[in-house]
Amino acid sequence: MAFRAVAAVRPVVVADLPAAALSADSLRASAAVLAEAADACLLGDHGGARVQFPPSYRARLLTDLGVAVWAGINCRDRNRVALEGEIAACADAGVTGLHCVTGDHPALGHRADAPGVFDLDSLDVVALARSRGPLVSVAHAPAAPPADRRLSRLDAKIDAGADVVFVDHCGGLEPLADAVAALRDTGFGGTVLGCVPVVTSAASAAVVASFAGPRLPAGYLEGIMEAVDPRVSGVRAGAELAERMLALPGVDGINLSGGARPGHELAAAGATAEIARRILGVHPRAALS
Numbered sequence: 001m002a003f004r005a006v007a008a009v010r011p012v013v014v015a016d017l018p019a020a021a022l023s024a025d026s027l028r029a030s031a032a033v034l035a036e037a038a039d040a041c042l043l044g045d046h047g048g049a050r051v052q053f054p055p056s057y058r059a060r061l062l063t064d065l066g067v068a069v070w071a072g073i074n075c076r077d078r079n080r081v082a083l084e085g086e087i088a089a090c091a092d093a094g095v096t097g098l099h100c101v102t103g104d105h106p107a108l109g110h111r112a113d114a115p116g117v118f119d120l121d122s123l124d125v126v127a128l129a130r131s132r133g134p135l136v137s138v139a140h141a142p143a144a145p146p147a148d149r150r151l152s153r154l155d156a157k158i159d160a161g162a163d164v165v166f167v168d169h170c171g172g173l174e175p176l177a178d179a180v181a182a183l184r185d186t187g188f189g190g191t192v193l194g195c196v197p198v199v200t201s202a203a204s205a206a207v208v209a210s211f212a213g214p215r216l217p218a219g220y221l222e223g224i225m226e227a228v229d230p231r232v233s234g235v236r237a238g239a240e241l242a243e244r245m246l247a248l249p250g251v252d253g254i255n256l257s258g259g260a261r262p263g264h265e266l267a268a269a270g271a272t273a274e275i276a277r278r279i280l281g282v283h284p285r286a287a288l289s
């Protein structure tokens with residue numbers, strides 16, 4: 001696969017795609033900004049909305065435009081039959097990867113009235129996705145309780161067929177280095193991505209703090225928000241943190257992780273693209289073809 005071939009010769013960048021829920025125009029506009037800067041756009045859960053376009057529809061909108069898509073698949077909203085259909089449709093759309101997660105509780109979104117399904121979990125979805133063609137990725141949260149069981153859970157996901165591991169925010173460089181070393185010690189030879197928080201405004205700081213606050217590098221948010229120009233400071237901080245992560249043994253690439261408040265999606269995409277260009281400017285791009 002082209003993505004893996006590129007990862008063998010230089011670091012890769014997967015960027016979260018900020019877009020308004022239920023807006024094809026917003027998806028296209030943000031993707032147009034990010035597509036030429038990052039190696040793939042991650043279509044995950046909208047930070048504040050539970051009602052949104054299905055993963056396969058979003059994927060098709062963007063792959064038809066030539067965008068490399070990493071589609072998120074969660075178990076909260078669909079049973080196993082619907083998940084099988086979504087996975088098949090995403091593969092048919094030509095996605096680069098499928099990011100398989102259990103999904104958070106409905107109470108964390110704006111539709112707490114909707115019960116979660118959770119017919120399957122991330123392990124089951126990996127098993128469904130592994131033979132469909134795209135790369136299969138999973139999340140590893142080494143700092144989340146119960147921390148002593150996280151690596152064994154990750155091993156099970158890898159055994160089920162995961163090719164790529166996104167190591168979640170876990171407190172900074174040293175915890176990330178320890179987590180990656182422990183993962184590599186298991187013999188995992190796939191692609192490992194470290195998560196870099198993208199913070200360039202008070203709005204984006206609030207979004208990132210909502211899902212990763214205590215697991216961010218110490219002083220990261222404060223240093224950006226206390227600067228004269230948080231955007232300039234945030235882009236610089238994100239690029240510098242990414243370079244330091246890429247210097248760690250076993251780290252193959254970066255996930256630029258963030259989100260946007262309503263109305264700020266395009267600005268967030270622009271800042272994310274600028275960080276990606278800085279990272280890949282240091283590491284000349286090889287084509288994903």
